[in-house]
Amino acid sequence: MQRWKPVEVLIHKDVRKDPVVLSIRNNLRDVRVDVVESGLPQDVMAASRTLGVRTSLFNTITEGKKVLYVGPPGDVVDDFSIPDGRMVCPHFARLKLASNGCFYRCDWCYLKGTYRANRPYITAHVEYPRIEQQLQGRLRNSPEPILFNAGELADSLSMDHVMKAAEHFISWFGRQKKGYLLLLTKSDNVDHILHLPHNRQTIVAWSMNAPAVSRQFEKGAPSFQRRLEAARKVQEAGYDVRIRLDPIVPVDGWQEIYADAIRDIYAAIEPERVTLGTLRFEEQFYHIRKTIVSEALLRHMETMAPMFTPQPVRMKNRKTTTKSGKYSFSHEERAAIFKFAVKRYESTLRRPRLRCARNPQPSGKRLISICPGAGAFVSLVTRICPKRAGANHYILAWRKESHGTTGRSGLPVAIRPSCSAIQPFSKPLTRGAYGPEPGQRDRRKAERNAGGE
Ligand code: SF4
Numbered sequence: 455m456q457r458w459k460p461v462e463v464l465i466h467k468d469v470r471k472d473p474v475v476l477s478i479r480n481n482l483r484d485v486r487v488d489v490v491e492s493g494l495p496q497d498v499m500a501a502s503r504t505l506g507v508r509t510s511l512f513n514t515i516t517e518g519k520k521v522l523y524v525g526p527p528g529d530v531v532d533d534f535s536i537p538d539g540r541m542v543c544p545h546f547a548r549l550k551l552a553s554n555g556c557f558y559r560c561d562w563c564y565l566k567g568t569y570r571a572n573r574p575y576i577t578a579h580v581e582y583p584r585i586e587q588q589l590q591g592r593l594r595n596s597p598e599p600i601l602f603n604a605g606e607l608a609d610s611l612s613m614d615h616v617m618k619a620a621e622h623f624i625s626w627f628g629r630q631k632k633g634y635l636l637l638l639t640k641s642d643n644v645d646h647i648l649h650l651p652h653n654r655q656t657i658v659a660w661s662m663n664a665p666a667v668s669r670q671f672e673k674g675a676p677s678f679q680r681r682l683e684a685a686r687k688v689q690e691a692g693y694d695v696r697i698r699l700d701p702i703v704p705v706d707g708w709q710e711i712y713a714d715a716i717r718d719i720y721a722a723i724e725p726e727r728v729t730l731g732t733l734r735f736e737e738q739f740y741h742i743r744k745t746i747v748s749e750a751l752l753r754h755m756e757t758m759a760p761m762f763t764p765q766p767v768r769m770k771n772r773k774t775t776t777k778s779g780k781y782s783f784s785h786e787e788r789a790a791i792f793k794f795a796v797k798r799y800e801s802t803l804r805r806p807r808l809r810c811a812r813n814p815q816p817s818g819k820r821l822i823s824i825c826p827g828a829g830a831f832v833s834l835v836t837r838i839c840p841k842r843a844g845a846n847h848y849i850l851a852w853r854k855e856s857h858g859t860t861g862r863s864g865l866p867v868a869i870r871p872s873c874s875a876i877q878p879f880s881k882p883l884t885r886g887a888y889g890p891e892p893g894q895r896d897r898r899k900a901e902r903n904a905g906g907e
Pocket residue numbers: 555556557558559560562563564565607608609640675
């Protein structure tokens with residue numbers, strides 16, 4: 455199978471002798487490689503022969519995916535947070551081995567709205583020992599295990615035949631006790647990681663979509679079947695595997711095609727977690743949509759509205775109004791999609807799996823927790839790894855400021871992080887199953903007040 459290669463590589467002068475850079479030069483002999491004096495975006499853009507001529511925003515973004523800039527690490531380890539309080543999941547740590555680090559061309563990719571024409575090229579960081587030091591510093595200062603997400607700004611595996619970053623850090627995390635690595639990918643570039651000493655410290659999550667939706671909107675990415683086959687191989691190699699069925703797009707006949715996708719996923723693998731998300735966009739992406747998405751996606755976007763009202767937040771000692779949150783479908787539409795997918799997944803889980811060489815024990819499974827996140831996604835957990843207690847376990851709880859997600863839908867609103875306890879999910883989802891619904895206390899108070907008059 456032919457693997458991706460850039461048409462142009464720009465190397466920062468400070469890392470030109472790094473072993474990874476030498477290996478890139480060796481493996482990409484027919485690709486033009488230049489050394490640049492600085493990593494400032496304007497200098498990288500000026501040095502590029504591919505990106506020197508500005509055309510439309512869409513073309514610049516597409517051409518940028520052919521150019522690889524390799525630089526020193528800078529601060530590649532940090533904690534992800536959003537200042538306006540809409541983030542209800544635990545704030546995870548990021549490991550930014552690459553940024554804008556993906557050559558696929560998904561129509562909805564939020565990296566297009568983030569890097570746009572200023573930094574349309576792929577940035578990858580080397581000097582892995584310096585990155586290890588940053589990770590060690592973060593782990594040393596934490597009493598709890600930490601999950602480092604390497605898939606926030608990049609596809610974690612698709613470029614690994616060039617950068618060898620996952621290969622390097624899977625082995626490194628395999629020697630840690632408190633640190634876990636989360637790789638998120640749409641790639642089937644997995645053969646090189648199957649025999650690595652991962653020691654179950656790495657989780658690999660596949661971003662999937664129904665085949666028909668994927669064919670239309672996820673250009674350049676491996677097919678549903680190729681991703682599933684890669685996930686199966688990786689699970690057989692002993693890694694924990696997760697699935698993101700995200701974004702679910704309500705195309706014609708969506709119930710049928712997503713039900714088929716859920717069935718096919720569970721027939722091939724047993725993900726410890728499935729995260730469901732609906733189509734959604736950051737405000738700035740939404741506002742430039744007409745220049746960067748296809749007509750087909752635009753039609754879906756024209757029916758969207760902000761998911762919640764802007765909240766005033768204090769940022770760096772000044773009061774300002776933050777972004778108005780993501781744009782998405784109406785509350786009712788999102789709730790219907792989530793309820794449908796949760797139900798399908800639950801019924802698929804309960805069905806005993808066929809006995810075969812891969813699954814000698816035929817067993818049905820049960821959801822043990824549902825972790826919804828601010829209306830944008832819902833995580834369904836089938837297995838809790840005791841090793842990772844504290845890194846990604848949650849207590850389900852109602853949250854008053856629901857960002858308009860639940861209550862009416864019967865889905866729990868939010869989660870609170872917990873280092874030690876998990877509230878098992880054992881009952882069907884019913885209204886109020888996890889405590890008072892948002893607004894319920896206010897209603898009761900109003901009723902009491904009305905009764906007292
Ligand atoms: S795979 Fe992810 S990062 Fe890559 S283009 Fe698609 S959405 Fe963007």
